[in-house]
Amino acid sequence: MREALTIIAAALCGLVFGLGLVLSHMVDPAVVASFLDIAGNWNPTLAFVMAGGIAVAAPAFWLARRSKRTLLGETIDLPDRMTITRALIIGAAAFGLGWGLAGICPGPGLTLLGTLDPGALIFVPAVIAGMLLARWRPLQMAVAKPAA
Amino acid sequence: MIIDTDMIRQAALGGALIGLSAAGLLLLNGRIAGISGILSNAVRGTPGLWRFAFLIGLIGAPLLAPLIGFPPAVAHHQGGPVLLVIAGLLVGFGTQTGSGCTSGHGICGLSNLSRRSAVATAIFMAVAVITVFVMRHVAPSLLGG
Numbered sequence: 519m520r521e522a523l524t525i526i527a528a529a530l531c532g533l534v535f536g537l538g539l540v541l542s543h544m545v546d547p548a549v550v551a552s553f554l555d556i557a558g559n560w561n562p563t564l565a566f567v568m569a570g571g572i573a574v575a576a577p578a579f580w581l582a583r584r585s586k587r588t589l590l591g592e593t594i595d596l597p598d599r600m601t602i603t604r605a606l607i608i609g610a611a612a613f614g615l616g617w618g619l620a621g622i623c624p625g626p627g628l629t630l631l632g633t634l635d636p637g638a639l640i641f642v643p644a645v646i647a648g649m650l651l652a653r654w655r656p657l658q659m660a661v662a663k664p665a666a
Numbered sequence: 667m668i669i670d671t672d673m674i675r676q677a678a679l680g681g682a683l684i685g686l687s688a689a690g691l692l693l694l695n696g697r698i699a700g701i702s703g704i705l706s707n708a709v710r711g712t713p714g715l716w717r718f719a720f721l722i723g724l725i726g727a728p729l730l731a732p733l734i735g736f737p738p739a740v741a742h743h744q745g746g747p748v749l750l751v752i753a754g755l756l757v758g759f760g761t762q763t764g765s766g767c768t769s770g771h772g773i774c775g776l777s778n779l780s781r782r783s784a785v786a787t788a789i790f791m792a793v794a795v796i797t798v799f800v801m802r803h804v805a806p807s808l809l810g811g
Contacts, residue, residue, distance in 0.1 A: 525719045527694040532720035535687035535699060535769075536727020540739045542680025543673060545728070548742035552668065554798040561668040563677045568772055570681025571688065575777035578689030582696075583778070592696040597765075599780035606786055609764020610771070614790035616756030618797025621744050623768045624761060625701040627754075628721060630741050632728040637743040641754040648758020649706045661763055 523590050536629045542567045545629050547621030547637075554618055605661050609652075616648075676737070688774050691720070700770020702761030760790075 543549040544567055552561035582594050617623050622630075622641055630638035651657065688699040695716060701724070708717040728739035743750070761767045764786055766775060771790070775783020 521715075524695045525716050527690065528697075528716035529719040529723040531687040531691040531694075531699060532723025532725075533727050533730065534683050534690070534723075535701075535720075536724040537731060537734075537736060538680040538683030538685075538687065540680070540728055540731045541683060541736050542677045543737070544680065545739045546741055547744050551744050551798055554794050555802055556795055557799050557803055559668060561670075561673075563668075563670065563673045566674050566677040567681035567684065568776075570678040571685035571773040572681075572777050574682050574685025575688040575692075575773055576779075578685075578692050579774070579778040582692050588692075588694055588696045590694050592694070594692070594696040596778060597698065597775075597780070597782075599775075599778060599782055602782060602785055605763050606765065606782060607789060609760045609762070610786040610789035611760070611764075611793050612756050613760030613764055613767060614793025615797050616753040616758075616760060617768070617790060618794035619745070619756070619801070620750055620753030622741075622750075622753065622757070623701075624705055624757065625724070625767070625769050626741075627757075628701065628705065628724050629727055630739060632725040633739050633741075635739075635741050637741055637750055640747050640750045641757075644751045644754025645702075645758035645761075646705070646709050648755040648760070649702075649709065649762040650758075651755065652759040652762035653710075658763075 520590060520592075524592060527590065535625065536632070538567075538571075539626050539629050542570075544623075545626040547626075550617075550621035550623075550626075554621070604663070605658075608661050684769070684773060685777070688769070688777065692774075698770060698774045700766050700774055702757075702767040703765070703770055706762055764790075 539545050553564040627638050627641045691697050691699045704717045704720055771783040771786040
């Protein structure tokens with residue numbers, strides 16, 4: 519019963535997340551590119567997506583840090599907040615490069631699958647391939663530690 | 667600079683919906699609404715049917731959107747298949763290696779006052795801005811455009 523509720527909750531959260539991406543125009547790579555193009559005809563609109571998101575989510579995280587269990591009785595296990603690793607820096611830089619090139623991050627890519635957008639049908643499998651590639655041991659070791 | 671108040675209102679409301687989703691997944695399921703992490707774990711078969719349920723909801727959203735008066739989800743792509751494959755590989759590699767994307771670090775991590783996420787967000791935003799600057803303002807003049 520509890521697992522069924524968590525699955526329904528997750529489906530609703532996914533739906534609301536996707537509706538937010540559609541309403542906010544995050545799903546349009548042209549809008550993302552014009553947000554990132556601060557030297558051109560800059561469109562600051564998408565800054566309000568992050569602001570709106572954090573304004574609503576921050577109180578929930580404040581509450582979660584003070585709770586051990588959720589409303590459905592699930593454990594709350596928040597990720598490490600402090601450790602800065604080479605992997606974090608290299609990964610964030612590679613993600614930024616890919617996001618800048620195409621103007622699509624994982625959420626909008628997946629949401630666009632629902633419209634059978636041809637670009638998303640190419641982009642999302644490439645994202646999955648990149649994720650699997652990142653788990654290839656020699657590459658993980660090269661990321662974790664500089665070559666001697 | 668483009669200031670479109672209708673778009674800004676939609677962006678803030680859309681952002682609030684994303685925040686509501688993150689708050690719901692956290693306070694009901696105890697999970698972080700980081701899309702790259704959810705996708706990566708779902709693909710690898712990490713136990714948890716909830717991830718597939720979340721992804722189905724996410725993918726179904728543009729089908730529901732027009733029925734409730736939301737704008738249609740239309741993508742104007744910045745390049746062809748080769749660019750999309752290269753960008754996708756980088757986004758997949760980067761989010762896996764850096765443990766998060768715009769949602770996991772940018773919305774959830776910053777909301778959780780995470781130093782890791784603040785560093786990651788600053789780096790991916792800066793690199794994305796530099797990438798667009800080079801593509802739009804440096805590369806064309808080098809190529810004599």
